[in-house]
Amino acid sequence: MKISLEALKYYVDINVSVEELCDRMVMAGFEVEEIVDLSADMKNVVVGKIESIVPHPDSDHLQICQVNVGTEVQQIVTGAQNVFVGAYVPAALHDSYLPGGVHIKKGKLRGVESVGMLCSGEELNLKDCDYPGAEVNGIMIMDDKYPAGTDMREVLGLFDYVIDFKITANRPDCQCIIGVAKEISVVLGVPFRAPKTEYTTVGDDINNYVKIDVENYELCPRYVGRFVKNLRIKESPRWLKHCLTASGMRPINNIVDITNFVMLETGQPMHAFNYDQLEGKHIIVRNARAGESIQTLDEKKYDLNEEMLVIADGEKPSCLAGIMGGLESEIENDTKNLFLESAKFKRDNIRRTGRTLGIRTEASGRFEKGVDVMNVSYAMDRALSLICDLDAGDIVEGVIDRNEGLPEDRVITTTGKAICDLLGLEIPTDRMVEILSSLGLGTTLDGDTITCRVPSIRSDIEGKADLAEEVMRIYGYDHIVGTPMRGAVMRGRLLPQRLAENRIKAAMTALGAREIMTYSFISSKAIGMLGLAEDDERMKAVKILNPLGDEYSTMRTQLTTSMLTVLSTNYNRKIPAVRMYEVSKRFIPKSLPVTEQPYELPTMSIGLYGSDEDFFTLKGMVEKVFAEFGVTARYERAAEPYLHPGRQAVATVGGEAVAVLGEVHPDAVKAFSLAERTYIAEIKLDKLLTAEKPKVLYKALPKFPAVSRDFALLCDIDLPAGEIEETIRSAAGKLCEKVELFDLYIGSQIPEGMKSIAYNVSLRSADGTLDDEQIDRVVSKIVKKLAEIGANLRG
Amino acid sequence: MKEQLSQIRETALAAVAAAADSAAIEELRVRFLGKKGEVSAILKSLGQLSAEERPLMGQLANEVRADIEAAITEKKAALGKAALAARLESEKIDITMPAKAGTVGGLHPLNTVLADMIDIFQSMGFDVVDGPEVETDYYNFEALNIPADHPARDMQDTFYLGENILLRTQTSAAQIRTMKDRKPPIRIVCPGRVFRADEVDATHSPVFHQMEGLVVDKGITMCDLKGVLEQFAHEIYGPDTKVKFRPSFFPFTEPSVEVDVTCSECGGKGCRVCKGSGWIEILGAGMVHPNVLRACGIDPEEYSGFAFGIGLDRLTTTRYKISDIRLLFENDKRFLEQF
Numbered sequence A: 001m002k003i004s005l006e007a008l009k010y011y012v013d014i015n016v017s018v019e020e021l022c023d024r025m026v027m028a029g030f031e032v033e034e035i036v037d038l039s040a041d042m043k044n045v046v047v048g049k050i051e052s053i054v055p056h057p058d059s060d061h062l063q064i065c066q067v068n069v070g071t072e073v074q075q076i077v078t079g080a081q082n083v084f085v086g087a088y089v090p091a092a093l094h095d096s097y098l099p100g101g102v103h104i105k106k107g108k109l110r111g112v113e114s115v116g117m118l119c120s121g122e123e124l125n126l127k128d129c130d131y132p133g134a135e136v137n138g139i140m141i142m143d144d145k146y147p148a149g150t151d152m153r154e155v156l157g158l159f160d161y162v163i164d165f166k167i168t169a170n171r172p173d174c175q176c177i178i179g180v181a182k183e184i185s186v187v188l189g190v191p192f193r194a195p196k197t198e199y200t201t202v203g204d205d206i207n208n209y210v211k212i213d214v215e216n217y218e219l220c221p222r223y224v225g226r227f228v229k230n231l232r233i234k235e236s237p238r239w240l241k242h243c244l245t246a247s248g249m250r251p252i253n254n255i256v257d258i259t260n261f262v263m264l265e266t267g268q269p270m271h272a273f274n275y276d277q278l279e280g281k282h283i284i285v286r287n288a289r290a291g292e293s294i295q296t297l298d299e300k301k302y303d304l305n306e307e308m309l310v311i312a313d314g315e316k317p318s319c320l321a322g323i324m325g326g327l328e329s330e331i332e333n334d335t336k337n338l339f340l341e342s343a344k345f346k347r348d349n350i351r352r353t354g355r356t357l358g359i360r361t362e363a364s365g366r367f368e369k370g371v372d373v374m375n376v377s378y379a380m381d382r383a384l385s386l387i388c389d390l391d392a393g394d395i396v397e398g399v400i401d402r403n404e405g406l407p408e409d410r411v412i413t414t415t416g417k418a419i420c421d422l423l424g425l426e427i428p429t430d431r432m433v434e435i436l437s438s439l440g441l442g443t444t445l446d447g448d449t450i451t452c453r454v455p456s457i458r459s460d461i462e463g464k465a466d467l468a469e470e471v472m473r474i475y476g477y478d479h480i481v482g483t484p485m486r487g488a489v490m491r492g493r494l495l496p497q498r499l500a501e502n503r504i505k506a507a508m509t510a511l512g513a514r515e516i517m518t519y520s521f522i523s524s525k526a527i528g529m530l531g532l533a534e535d536d537e538r539m540k541a542v543k544i545l546n547p548l549g550d551e552y553s554t555m556r557t558q559l560t561t562s563m564l565t566v567l568s569t570n571y572n573r574k575i576p577a578v579r580m581y582e583v584s585k586r587f588i589p590k591s592l593p594v595t596e597q598p599y600e601l602p603t604m605s606i607g608l609y610g611s612d613e614d615f616f617t618l619k620g621m622v623e624k625v626f627a628e629f630g631v632t633a634r635y636e637r638a639a640e641p642y643l644h645p646g647r648q649a650v651a652t653v654g655g656e657a658v659a660v661l662g663e664v665h666p667d668a669v670k671a672f673s674l675a676e677r678t679y680i681a682e683i684k685l686d687k688l689l690t691a692e693k694p695k696v697l698y699k700a701l702p703k704f705p706a707v708s709r710d711f712a713l714l715c716d717i718d719l720p721a722g723e724i725e726e727t728i729r730s731a732a733g734k735l736c737e738k739v740e741l742f743d744l745y746i747g748s749q750i751p752e753g754m755k756s757i758a759y760n761v762s763l764r765s766a767d768g769t770l771d772d773e774q775i776d777r778v779v780s781k782i783v784k785k786l787a788e789i790g791a792n793l794r795g
Numbered sequence B: 001m002k003e004q005l006s007q008i009r010e011t012a013l014a015a016v017a018a019a020a021d022s023a024a025i026e027e028l029r030v031r032f033l034g035k036k037g038e039v040s041a042i043l044k045s046l047g048q049l050s051a052e053e054r055p056l057m058g059q060l061a062n063e064v065r066a067d068i069e070a071a072i073t074e075k076k077a078a079l080g081k082a083a084l085a086a087r088l089e090s091e092k093i094d095i096t097m098p099a100k101a102g103t104v105g106g107l108h109p110l111n112t113v114l115a116d117m118i119d120i121f122q123s124m125g126f127d128v129v130d131g132p133e134v135e136t137d138y139y140n141f142e143a144l145n146i147p148a149d150h151p152a153r154d155m156q157d158t159f160y161l162g163e164n165i166l167l168r169t170q171t172s173a174a175q176i177r178t179m180k181d182r183k184p185p186i187r188i189v190c191p192g193r194v195f196r197a198d199e200v201d202a203t204h205s206p207v208f209h210q211m212e213g214l215v216v217d218k219g220i221t222m223c224d225l226k227g228v229l230e231q232f233a234h235e236i237y238g239p240d241t242k243v244k245f246r247p248s249f250f251p252f253t254e255p256s257v258e259v260d261v262t263c264s265e266c267g268g269k270g271c272r273v274c275k276g277s278g279w280i281e282i283l284g285a286g287m288v289h290p291n292v293l294r295a296c297g298i299d300p301e302e303y304s305g306f307a308f309g310i311g312l313d314r315l316t317t318t319r320y321k322i323s324d325i326r327l328l329f330e331n332d333k334r335f336l337e338q339f
Helices: A018-027 A177-188 A238-246 A254-266 A347-357 A362-369 A375-389 A416-423 A429-438 A464-475 A496-510 A524-528 A560-572 A615-628 A666-672 A685-689 A721-735 A772-788 B002-018 B022-033 B038-048 B053-090 B109-123 B151-155 B173-181 B222-237 B290-295 B312-320
Strands: A002-004 A031-037 A043-055 A063-068 A073-078 A088-098 A102-104 A107-109 A112-114 A161-166 A211-214 A222-229 A270-274 A282-287 A293-295 A301-303 A309-312 A317-320 A338-344 A400-403 A410-415 A442-446 A449-454 A578-588 A599-609 A634-637 A643-653 A656-664 A678-684 A707-716 A736-745 A754-763 B134-136 B160-162 B165-167 B186-195 B207-217 B243-250 B253-262 B279-288 B304-311
Touching (some): A002 A238, A018 A161, A018 A177, A018 B243, A073 A112, A177 A254, A177 A429, A211 A222, A211 A400, A222 A282, A254 A270, A254 A362, A270 A375, A293 A317, A410 A416, A416 A429, A429 A464, A464 B243, A464 B253, A496 A685, A560 A599, A560 A666, A599 A615, A599 A685, A615 A643, A615 A656, A656 A666, A678 A685, A721 A736, A721 A754, A754 A772, B002 B022, B002 B038, B002 B053, B022 B038, B109 B186, B109 B207, B173 B186, B173 B207, B173 B290, B207 B222, B222 B253, B243 B279, B279 B290, B279 B312, B304 B312
Parallel strands (some): A211 A282
Antiparallel strands (some): A002 A161, A031 A161, A043 A088, A063 A073, A088 A102, A107 A112, A222 A338, A270 A338, A309 A317, A410 A449, A442 A449, A578 A599, A599 A678, A656 A678, A707 A754, A736 A754, B134 B165, B160 B165, B186 B207, B243 B253, B253 B279
């Protein structure tokens, strides 16, 4: 809400600096977004009176003017042709500033000294509505109201500030000058001066001219109409125009300006109809009918639906209720008679209509925030008073006020103690009553009982908590003194899932991985880039109905896409090696389209590339995660389309798939623009969280020496190492301490289709030193079992 | 023979003293003390002496032997020490050469800050709870005293997934779930991800993070709220930090306040970071609205409480002076490694 400081002074004496005023308003709940000093843009520009003009000796278009600038006569050269002796013009003197930062200094024009510049309206950033004739081609010619030497900022009313107050959603009553001025009066402790609402009529009777029917009181709880005849349309006075422009509105003519000004002043939007354009002299507030349309003041045509409220005449919609008037009933310079509307419309209906049609106006914004039903008639009186003062027309006697009953003040009762208990302060009850009364809440005190009569304009005040806030924001929040945490000593706990995630993250940190965080939604195309089958669970994603764009449109069903995108970003920035992980959620719908909240399942991704990385470094990291849950996984070949067909695995625990890991398929490498060898794993943490971290129990340190034996084997190239290792373990039984692969060879030294694979096996007994006989027995059992799966000792 | 012995001793001691390395010493040991050595030869020849002379000469020979042995031992130790010193000298390295650093990973900066916050509130007895990111209209709005036509809905542009299903716009939704689940006294914080339809730029992100705090008990006051927030501000920004309440509006608290802390950059004097005001806005808070307590089945006449919501992203960017919020979600390794 932008308000001119000078305008505010009409309602309340402001005896502090603009900075102090703003600081104190902030502490009362009115944040200030901006303070604009209107005088800051212009400096050293004065009214000049041209005393004489001679042509420039060396130019056929320049003229040399002697200009009276108040204290002296100065010589200014101009190129404009519309100047004349005796004209009052804006003169920018030496070292002056014009809007837009233009700096004027004295100098010579074709050898003739000029101390400054005569200005056009455009150079002063003025339009005709700011000063009549400002848009003329040439120098701006002014009237003689201000003597030569007067600062142009005084002439233009620029010794003023515009303060932009941020009005919170609970205070629609402060979306206007009066609302803010009343708050200022309480904050500064000075009286509020209400504007005039008196006017005289010319008799006659409104009922001779118009009939009003409200068909839908739910959407229009109150509709007030007045009739003004013999309009005298003209330009508004300067104070009125200044007020409008300060608040960002464009002056048009006295009638339109009055309705706009009253809206700024009282917060109640008004609408002026050209009475003679109303068919049947009948105003009907009703829902639009199917197929109806309206052309509004902005000359656009809108098709209406039956949920939209219109103000219709006997024939058709004449105004989009609360949003914008119709072009046909617009007030123009030759309009004779006025039907003036002040009404309350239901806020969410206005919002919905505005959204549907894509229109938002000063009026609709105020209706959406909520206007006070009692303020409707006050604003009407104020508008009529201005019409009367400005002699804009003849007010006809009589008002038509359609409503289904008006609200009484609400009565709220509480106690001083209740308010003090909530705030934790001892505020004297008298002070509370004083504050509440000054805010316009009729407040009485009986013992400790406080009774407030709350007018409908303060719809935000419902109970003691609201009264406590009113008291507090005026009494001052700096009175609140912090008390340390009280009450029973409690121990703050973490949920098991967070504890598990903390363990995983610690493990990842130790392994040199960096945690990443990415958005929960991805682009709809990104899932397609993994090449998943249509019926894959991950393809059934929840869509955002109103996304910021396709890029952020789909709730992710996996973290792989996000990880690959991040790896790609890093790779394309020439970062040679990366180890990253993310712990987040995947969203799996219970049904599509969505009718209930989807499952949000804890998930982890790990992504790597770089010369030290391969499938097995990735596998090692995945196993560290499993270790944090105390589970051991089995690995089987998997068939993810985005992974290398020969270098991917699914890890299962208890028969259930908990992770997929592998090298990224060359097609996906290309699609995501990744390093040639990129590795990625996705782990379903939800499947692991049910596993308890195993209890750690001490095991006795070995008392007897271990024996180590190497097995160099030759076998089919496809015999999985996992199977060989398992065979050795089961053959060695409880003596098996460690089985370690230490060599793998495939090549010309051995037959084609075979591999050479070598293990070191460590055997140890807890009961004594193993003797040769025991060792030989185990070794030959291992050799025999290995032979059974086709792995034979190399000769 | 006596002269012979002292001759041997003299020769041996001189030779030992002159020996240059352990090989020379060994040679001397063999020459003098070996089985065929000079001292052994003397001892062997003792039998030829008279019974009176024999013990005297024997004793003398043993003394000579002991002297030579001692000299050899001492010389050996000296040579060993010198050899070690020489080796150590030859192994000298340039200690300014770069370290061989093992790689350690780390948390995302948002989670580093979150971990600090959790630590602070956990130590004050707050349980740390979680809530869903996809919420229903009821938990995100309705129960928080934001009915369907309330203008406050306009304060937050909401992403919808279905009718009445949305991405939560505030962790405050967790207040309701907690109050319906637990009986007072309640003391929780709920960190989490929230969403608003803000176009992405240097200071806006459609995805950001908050931590909601909620305390409900008998006799909780606004001074208690300030006390807890002061504690938090002291831990995060330093013990001299001051906390200021400014009146504001949130539908789910009444009275509502914006909370400012003295600017950690200038200590409250006013600088570019705080735009000259000396204060930085860090969170919104207030006393839980009676309508919210009622919606959760808690009698506002018996209990009161406070709630606050802290923006994690802002806290992180100001702590590390990160100029562009997009860096947090880009995950450039060179960025992440700085924390």
